[in-house]
Amino acid sequence: MKTVGIIAEFNPFHNGHAYLIEKARELTNADHVIVVMSGNFVQRGAPAFMDKFTRTAIALENNVDLVLELPVCYSMSSAAYFATGAVATLDKLNVVDYLCFGCENDNLDLLNLIADIIIDEDECYSEALQSYLKTGMSFSRSRENAIIKSLSLRGVNMSSDELSLIISSPNSILAIEYIISIRKSGSKMVPVPIKRLDKGYHSSDLDGHFASASAIRKLFGGKSIFTFNNVKETLSDIVPANCMELLENEYKKTYPIVSDDFSPLVGNELIKARYNNTETNNLFDITDDLANRISNLSGSYEAFDSFVNTCNSSIFTSSRISRILFYLLFNYTKDDYFTFKDEGYVYYFRVLGFNKAHNSLLTEIKTNSDIPLITKISNAFSVLSENGKRMLSINMMADEIYRLVSIDKYNFSIPKEQQYGVIIKDE
Amino acid sequence: MKTVGIIAEFNPFHNGHAYLIEKARELTNADHVIVVMSGNFVQRGAPAFMDKFTRTAIALENNVDLVLELPVCYSMSSAAYFATGAVATLDKLNVVDYLCFGCENDNLDLLNLIADIIIDEDECYSEALQSYLKTGMSFSRSRENAIIKSLSLRGVNMSSDELSLIISSPNSILAIEYIISIRKSGSKMVPVPIKRLDKGYHSSDLDGHFASASAIRKLFGGKSIFTFNNVKETLSDIVPANCMELLENEYKKTYPIVSDDFSPLVGNELIKARYNNTETNNLFDITDDLANRISNLSGSYEAFDSFVNTCNSSIFTSSRISRILFYLLFNYTKDDYFTFKDEGYVYYFRVLGFNKAHNSLLTEIKTNSDIPLITKISNAFSVLSENGKRMLSINMMADEIYRLVSIDKYNFSIPKEQQYGVIIKDE
Structure with missing residues (x-):
């Protein structure tokens, strides 16, 4: 079976x-x-x-x-x-x-190679990643560029436009992460x-x-x-x-x-955080910078989508900000995640x-x-x-x-x- | 002037x-x-x-x-x-x-007399109030009946139906409370x-x-x-x-x-209180009984008005339950009120x-x-x-x-x- x-x-x-x-x-x-x-x-x-x-x-x-x-x-x-x-x-x-x-792209060799680069943190990849990040580029875009650089050094015979197309689509990003997760967890799934x-x-x-x-x-x-x-x-x-x-x-x-159906609910959380001086930098996947950014802009909140547009930047993507606003609503914290991680x-x-x-x-x-x-x-x-x-x-x-x-x-x-x-x- | x-x-x-x-x-x-x-x-x-x-x-x-x-x-x-x-x-x-x-009713003498009965807690009034409350009647209705009883003992020449009409309307209740407040605070306002x-x-x-x-x-x-x-x-x-x-x-x-425009917001507070085991009996104007009642019924919450109808009873009026649901949303507590009271x-x-x-x-x-x-x-x-x-x-x-x-x-x-x-x- x-x-x-x-x-x-x-x-x-x-x-x-x-x-x-x-x-x-x-x-x-x-x-x-x-x-x-x-x-x-x-x-x-x-x-x-x-x-x-x-x-x-x-x-x-x-x-x-x-x-x-x-x-x-x-x-x-x-x-x-x-x-x-x-x-x-x-x-x-x-x-x-x-x-x-x-x-x-269904070229498993290529996908495996990309996963290798990321897991092994090969030197070229790591250096390139850091230097892209320093320019203020988002993590996902920096990683994509670093991978392309590392692949071309390894002689992968594709134009960077072609590679970019393969690596940057949300489905490909997930595909690579699936392979990384299988590899890291020692899973036998093929x-x-x-x-x-x-x-x-x-x-x-x-x-x-x-x-x-x-x-x-x-x-x-x-x-x-x-x-x-x-x-x-x-x-x-x-x-x-x-x-x-x-x-x-x-x-x-x-x-x-849709997201905007949650507008007053998320707005209410931002109002409460503001009036009660609640720490929000303990939410999952947030940084102090991002917590400050959201907090500083929260006074202008009127609805979910427009607020995400107000907050996003080259470093902080709309998706990330959206997720964090929902973490605030559900009170999903870093501590929660790391406990879950520790326990498998x-x-x-x-x-x-x-x-x-x-x-x-x-x-x-x-x-x-x-x-x-x-x-x-x-x-x-x-x-x-x-x-x-x-x-x-x-x-x-x-x-x-x-x-x-x-x-x-x-x-x-x-x-x-x-x-x-x-x-x-x-x- | x-x-x-x-x-x-x-x-x-x-x-x-x-x-x-x-x-x-x-x-x-x-x-x-x-x-x-x-x-x-x-x-x-x-x-x-x-x-x-x-x-x-x-x-x-x-x-x-x-x-x-x-x-x-x-x-x-x-x-x-x-x-x-x-x-x-x-x-x-x-x-x-x-x-x-x-x-x-613009009979100031009658309104003053009613205020007297309540402020002085005259014996007939107090006993009647207690006995009505014991039957499970709401406070406002018990008070109304006790006032009528006390007035009739003082020979106020009105049928209890007439008196009830005067005392029980929300405006008359407020009128009496205004007079009581003026009297209690020693205000010189007429x-x-x-x-x-x-x-x-x-x-x-x-x-x-x-x-x-x-x-x-x-x-x-x-x-x-x-x-x-x-x-x-x-x-x-x-x-x-x-x-x-x-x-x-x-x-x-x-x-x-309207109230139902706040349905998800208030529902969210009830959900959080349930999952976090939040004490709600510290909210303003709530009793332990009422906190338990709201908490026990909160699983059936779908919208504001229908939930208030689910919760109300002869003791706990719809208005009171509605107010408490908003106190939960605003986190307005007994401590807040008594601090405000103490400070004038x-x-x-x-x-x-x-x-x-x-x-x-x-x-x-x-x-x-x-x-x-x-x-x-x-x-x-x-x-x-x-x-x-x-x-x-x-x-x-x-x-x-x-x-x-x-x-x-x-x-x-x-x-x-x-x-x-x-x-x-x-x-």
Whole structure:
């Protein structure tokens, strides 16, 4: 029995995701597909466009056999932390043979070489990285340039434009981080890059069979859209037909949810921090400089997105600032992260959904891993350590806030986190 | 030079308020009218329907010469605390001769007698109060019944139905509390009740020249209203003509604001209190029982109003629960209140607006009172004691949150609290 793991957001699910799942099965000849999926908050520091239960239901319809939730502590963090948490989750299941991921480039040798450069901190790379950072360039851009420099010294026969294209796309950055995480953790999972057919991450192109998730989100955000019918035709070309009914049913009941729906909530935290002189430099992934910057500008806060635009700079990206504003809302601290890291990153596997035909996979996980599989939130706290409870609490707080924002936006009541069972697909 | 004080919410301003101001001038022959007006949060535990600056501008158009803000610590509290704070504010100006208030009944002897019964805690009243409370009746209802019992023993020649009508209306309750506060503080202000011509507090009747503020708020809340034109004709009968343009301009820019606009914010506080095991029994005006009740029910929270309905009981009124939910949002504690009380309730007079023709009134206040007049928020902190700063901070936090909620609701940018100057009417 072979199992392949995929790390995903499905925010929302589209034909590119369906292709990835199909290819992953085909290339690895796997019997089971497990997806570790971001919960209600995603990597670029935003609420998920669509809640995790809807996305799980769609994934199960599209040949995913088991969906586990990537805790918010990792799902909404920069590429390296995201990859570390997600790879650790798949690895500790002790049943996953392959990790498949979409990538602009499926040259595993090249990806491995780049991972080597970063892990080994080769001299040329390290020096170049430092010198780019000193110019005030952001970390990700500095790293990209340092990698290109180091690759060209090693005689990689590609133009720096070509390399830049491969290295700088968000998917490639994640792909490299997955490989680094596998290598660093000593995982036996085999990385399998799959060349993406869909449009790039940032593409807003909606023509043809493949479109990026961000293009789909944009489609819903257009001011002229008042009914689902306005997007129905375009959408049916770029998402699997089996999603359409669910997407139509849930529209303006549970989605779309966007960052600005959290504007007063995040603003309230900034107001409180200001009046109570709360230290914010203990939040995860913040520096003293960034804490000061946010604090100094917080008086001008009116709404989430515009404030992020006010705060960002060549050093501090919009995504990073967005994430930190949510960490402030959830009070996710450096101490939290380093405790989790010290204890191996993973305290539980939260099952969001599974295909009953692959029930044996759950049994196999229970046999192979000591880490508890959580199928019912209300029972979870009794089996977790203090730090495990803390990780779950941050997630549940985030989920409860997401739910209230959704109810407030659409005036549509949805079950509480504790009332959702696992979504079971029974063919 | 005579000055009359009025305590008001003007939420929103209507012909009944204009009548009260006119009568107050007429009965007292006063040269100046000062209004102590609730800021952005009102007595029944709700955000003001219309922000304080708009209400100030309207008041100045309607023969109010000076508008001072009643701090949120008093403006959003039960009748006794509300009255104490407002009367102390007027009294400490050291320029106010009369306190005029609207009341279902303008029999000052009767109002004084009721105040006597309460202040002196006459035996019959105290025993009756205790026995009603023991039946599980709310405090206000128990007190009303005890007063009626005590009055009838003193031979007050009115049916208990008539008395109940006089005592139980929110305006009469406040009237009695004003008299009690004047008496207890030893103020020299002379109470002047003015019989209300407008419809009762809770009346939703919109016929004729007078309507209650709640009826007007309801008019705007109707689901069928999409443009100001729908309410224009009805409104022009019940509010002064000089408001109409401002009301039309501000509609769906800064008002209406309702409790449910604060749903996610208050829900977020309840979620945090639950996950962090925060003590909530130190909030102002809460009992351990009520803290437990709110905490136990908080898991079912979806929106503000529905949660208040879930929590209320014969003992704990909706208004009280609403207020406490906002105290939780602003972190206004028992300690805060008792510190303020110990220090005499009033740290500053915040000027919201004045009529330039009555400039001399400001000079007179500066001459007669040691308490600073605040006309510019940014300068205020330097002249206040620690506890004065705390009172102003609670108010400013509340204002900043109100502003963010308003911007979020109408996507219309409004100045920050610090950017508003005093509104000056220059005829």
